[in-house]
Amino acid sequence: MKILIVEDDREAAAFLAKGLREEGHAVDQAETGLDGYALAESGDYDILVVDRMLPKLDGLSLIRSLREQGVATPVLILSALGQVDDRVKGLRAGGDDYLPKPYAFSELLARIEVLARRGAAPAQAEPTSYRVADLELDRLARRVTRAGTEIELQPREFRLLEYLMKNAGRVVTRTMLLEHVWDYHFDPQTNVIDVHVSRLRAKVDKGFDQALIQTVRGAGYRLRGAGE
Amino acid sequence: MSARAGIGAGAAGLRKLLSTTAFRLSLVYLGIFALSIVLALGYVAWSAERIMTRGMVETIEAEIAELEQVWRRGGLRRLAGAVERRAQAPGASVYLFTTPQGQRITGNVVSVSPGTLDVPGERAIEYARLTAEDESGVAVHRALVRVFVLPGGFRLLVGRDMGERDRLVEAIWGAFGWSLLVLVVLGFLGGWLVSKRVLGRIEAMTATTKTIMAGDLSGRLGVSGSGDELDRLAQSLNAMLERIGELMEGMRQVSDNIAHDLKSPLARLRARADEALRTADSPDALRAALERTIEESDDLIRVFNALLMIARLEAGNAEAPLAEVDAAEIARGVGELYEAVAEEAGVPLELRIADALPLVGSRELLGQALANLIDNALKYASEAAPGAPVTLTAERVGENVVVSVRDRGPGIPADDRERVLERFVRLETARTRPGFGLGLSLVAAVARLHGGTLRLEDAEPGLRAVLVLPRARTRQKDPSTRIAVASSERLKRG
Numbered sequence: 139m140k141i142l143i144v145e146d147d148r149e150a151a152a153f154l155a156k157g158l159r160e161e162g163h164a165v166d167q168a169e170t171g172l173d174g175y176a177l178a179e180s181g182d183y184d185i186l187v188v189d190r191m192l193p194k195l196d197g198l199s200l201i202r203s204l205r206e207q208g209v210a211t212p213v214l215i216l217s218a219l220g221q222v223d224d225r226v227k228g229l230r231a232g233g234d235d236y237l238p239k240p241y242a243f244s245e246l247l248a249r250i251e252v253l254a255r256r257g258a259a260p261a262q263a264e265p266t267s268y269r270v271a272d273l274e275l276d277r278l279a280r281r282v283t284r285a286g287t288e289i290e291l292q293p294r295e296f297r298l299l300e301y302l303m304k305n306a307g308r309v310v311t312r313t314m315l316l317e318h319v320w321d322y323h324f325d326p327q328t329n330v331i332d333v334h335v336s337r338l339r340a341k342v343d344k345g346f347d348q349a350l351i352q353t354v355r356g357a358g359y360r361l362r363g364a365g366e
Numbered sequence: 367m368s369a370r371a372g373i374g375a376g377a378a379g380l381r382k383l384l385s386t387t388a389f390r391l392s393l394v395y396l397g398i399f400a401l402s403i404v405l406a407l408g409y410v411a412w413s414a415e416r417i418m419t420r421g422m423v424e425t426i427e428a429e430i431a432e433l434e435q436v437w438r439r440g441g442l443r444r445l446a447g448a449v450e451r452r453a454q455a456p457g458a459s460v461y462l463f464t465t466p467q468g469q470r471i472t473g474n475v476v477s478v479s480p481g482t483l484d485v486p487g488e489r490a491i492e493y494a495r496l497t498a499e500d501e502s503g504v505a506v507h508r509a510l511v512r513v514f515v516l517p518g519g520f521r522l523l524v525g526r527d528m529g530e531r532d533r534l535v536e537a538i539w540g541a542f543g544w545s546l547l548v549l550v551v552l553g554f555l556g557g558w559l560v561s562k563r564v565l566g567r568i569e570a571m572t573a574t575t576k577t578i579m580a581g582d583l584s585g586r587l588g589v590s591g592s593g594d595e596l597d598r599l600a601q602s603l604n605a606m607l608e609r610i611g612e613l614m615e616g617m618r619q620v621s622d623n624i625a626h627d628l629k630s631p632l633a634r635l636r637a638r639a640d641e642a643l644r645t646a647d648s649p650d651a652l653r654a655a656l657e658r659t660i661e662e663s664d665d666l667i668r669v670f671n672a673l674l675m676i677a678r679l680e681a682g683n684a685e686a687p688l689a690e691v692d693a694a695e696i697a698r699g700v701g702e703l704y705e706a707v708a709e710e711a712g713v714p715l716e717l718r719i720a721d722a723l724p725l726v727g728s729r730e731l732l733g734q735a736l737a738n739l740i741d742n743a744l745k746y747a748s749e750a751a752p753g754a755p756v757t758l759t760a761e762r763v764g765e766n767v768v769v770s771v772r773d774r775g776p777g778i779p780a781d782d783r784e785r786v787l788e789r790f791v792r793l794e795t796a797r798t799r800p801g802f803g804l805g806l807s808l809v810a811a812v813a814r815l816h817g818g819t820l821r822l823e824d825a826e827p828g829l830r831a832v833l834v835l836p837r838a839r840t841r842q843k844d845p846s847t848r849i850a851v852a853s854s855e856r857l858k859r860g
Contacts, residue, residue: 238671240667242660242664294702320699320703322699322700322703322730322733322734322737323730324730324733324734324737325668325671326703326737326741328707328741328744329707330703330704330706330707333706333707333710334703334706337706356657356660
């Protein structure tokens, strides 16, 4: 993937670029909002990682200008502010996701991958069903089967599995699950998400040789990819 | 040199005294009083003079009427006799009867200013008089006289001596002058004394203020006990100082707590890293140590986030998107989020939630507040009897939405219930549990932002945390007025 980092803190940017390169991504860097805009305008990046506070052109204005120019590259906003209203403002300006600083690199990576998938197929409607190995989820009938046997799920468990399957093969973090399945952005402090996932796992994986829901240490969870 | 300095200081002190408001006010009053006295006594003197003059004129006219009768009945000779008799009577008026050439025929006047007798009419003149007691004595007097020219050119002058009147008027003007002098002296003195006293108190207040400004917040302004405006000012300022002191103390405590509560985990963090560096001999051990380090850093970041959030909520400028939300939906959502954890911990989570509880608020903040309360309740539920539930209730009570979380744990002693809402306050019983003592502070701040309150009650057994949220509220910047507005609205409707 080709990623542009717009961040004025050199050390943070270098750290981030190094990590992303190690993951096999091509990374460009810009230190001011204006430079970032000049580079991003071409539209040949898969993801933009934009800090909110930037010299010359602040992050939100940069995103707004890009959107006005018709550049639809997915944007992940980084911010040291990290409060409810900041998130809302960031998303309203045209950002696609928002990550408060300080963040775990694994969290950032997981979010970038999910954003990139969304960016690659923007116009495509969500499929009506997902299928991973012998696990099938029918979004219309709200029905889940594994190896032909129906699995009874609570509505929230259904949405949890749906999100995992939608991002099959990619890591999703606990905060991403809380955001997308429960629509909350606060930090629950206890392992609430883990308990929900382990319950789901008990229903989906128990009794099968192949465990589909995997725990990724220090990051979150991952549903085995379709081709694995 | 020192003498000059002393004089300089004295002059400066005097200038200060003279420039006080009290002194200027007394000068203004002094001026007004002096003017009033001048007007009042001036009027008295003028009236006295007028009344006495009129009395004199009346006496003169009466005498003239009598003398005219004498003249009509007995001619010039009888008139001269009458004048002669009258002139010698004690307390007599002023009489002069002359020939057409001005030669004195009879009367008690020795001489008059020349020309007086030539023109008939009334006027004030100076004259020389023969005193009754001593025929030879001659004194110059002033008199109010009337001059007549009789047939044949004889002149008659009848008048009253003005001495008495002049003395009285003089006495009045004298009193006038003296009282003015006394007034001015007393006024100055009084003004000076009052100003000195007021200035003294103000100086004392200024001195106290300076020591307070220098950092000693325990200082208080003196109150004289007279209950005057300076006392009231001092009292309000003292109350203000008291409040500032409390706030400062609170701030100091918070920062002390922050320093203390953040120092220990940082020290732990450092010790662990240090130890790993010294003793870890395998990449796995190092990895494990680093992972612990990250976990602990994350805890610290959480503390900072919570602190920042509380601060922003309390400043009242948290622009959390306030909208029409359904507290029942939020309670159900958060309840469901925690149900699994609760069950895992062997604590049933009971939900008693009304169908719909619309109110104006922030879904995100209310969700977080509820999560904190449930999290808290679950921590202590383990101490309750096995299987004792945690109950989440959300209902409408009058104009409020009341959301409460009840556990059946040890509860909080009544004395500590206010205190645990403060930042970083953790009861001894909570020390062994994870947490930083910010959860309830955050809930209280969220409640205030919504114009509501957080109350901790004894649920016998256990603790009930009650979040009272007004259903409708006006948005205001200042949190205290916001609460006031909310409660007055409640009163109005109730």
